[in-house]
Amino acid sequence: MPTALITGITGQDGSYLSELLLKKGYRVVGVARRSSTINTERIKHLLDDISVVQGDLQDQGSLLALLEEYKPEEVYNLAAQSFVPTSWNQPALTGDVTALGVTRMLEAIRFVNPKIRFYQASSSEMFGRVQEVPQKESTPFYPRSPYGVAKMYGHWITVNYRESFNIFATSGILFNHESPRRGLEFVTRKISDGVARIKFGLAKDLRLGNLDSQRDWGFAGDYVEAMWLMLQQEHADNYVIGTGETHSVREFCEVAFSHVGLDYKDYVIQDERFYRPAEVDLLISDPSMARASLKWEPAVAFKELVIMMVDADLERLKKG
């Protein structure tokens, strides 16, 4: 039975990737940092089947010890300070975790077992002020936030450990992917939760920032399959993963509100608090390489995704 070690196990992608790897017969070891309250909500249904162990990307020793103890064949580095607005408030912490954390994990791999296959969760935020439309593996980067800058470091250090030490180090450049398990502060989940609250009379309006920014949104459950496929290839590489479609925040609102028979214009208020110092206006992927070499295709389309998220929040609030 192969062993996979996943950092960021308590996050959105950690939960979907664990489900996938368990189905494929892996032993799953998930790394979580210590917290004073329980934050295993997204993996509570998996806790009998996976091992959750303590470790932190800010602590080199903890990563070395985990690789020594659990001897994984594959490491998926999903942990990060992943919220773009927070990266302006805590830029140094974002750099330490999201950028240098990657080096710490790669160093642990180099010292403990350089044969480990490594996946780095890179991001379309590296394209930032886009230099080409759509964006593919060769598109030059122009990050627009401390988060984007940190991810760019993580990407390049991954490429460098591949080229310098012959480590199987792959960088998945994933465009936005969402689900009912998405954090409540990200715009898609903020909208689906807001719609459900308004529908049940628990809120009067929904305050958002820039409604015109456009994203290539897919379903997280589809994207973790691409991560696994990347580590099953003969060689490590960089892969863009997305749907190849883009939609505005406004369109997301339209579909989400109309699903419950409401008009978003009656409820959405634009609030300056949610604008960013620098915006990424338009992201759209060209996932041709993943389609050709990984044979990967996303299964869930935009409208289905919005409806899935709104329905899940309606259900959750009904139960609550």
Ligand code: NDP
């Ligand atoms: P989440 O924000 O849901 O999860 C992030 C995870 O990282 C959490 O488990 C968090 O733990 C953990 N973490 C944060 N800091 C540390 C640390 N110092 N040491 C160890 N663990 C830490 O992110 P997603 O699941 O959405 O994304 C997974 C990865 O993919 C991230 O790296 C993200 O930047 C990247 N990405 C995401 C995309 C998306 O659209 N979702 C697109 C492209 C890239 P805790 O629960 O304790 O906070």
Ligand code: GDR
């Ligand atoms: P993003 O996701 O920054 O793309 O990063 P987010 O959902 O936060 O923002 C998407 C776009 O929506 C606009 N927006 C708002 N965003 C939030 N969060 N809250 C609002 O009220 C709001 N109103 C409008 C934003 O300005 C932005 O243009 C996500 C994260 O998962 C990263 O970790 C990941 O790398 C990238 O996706 C790909």
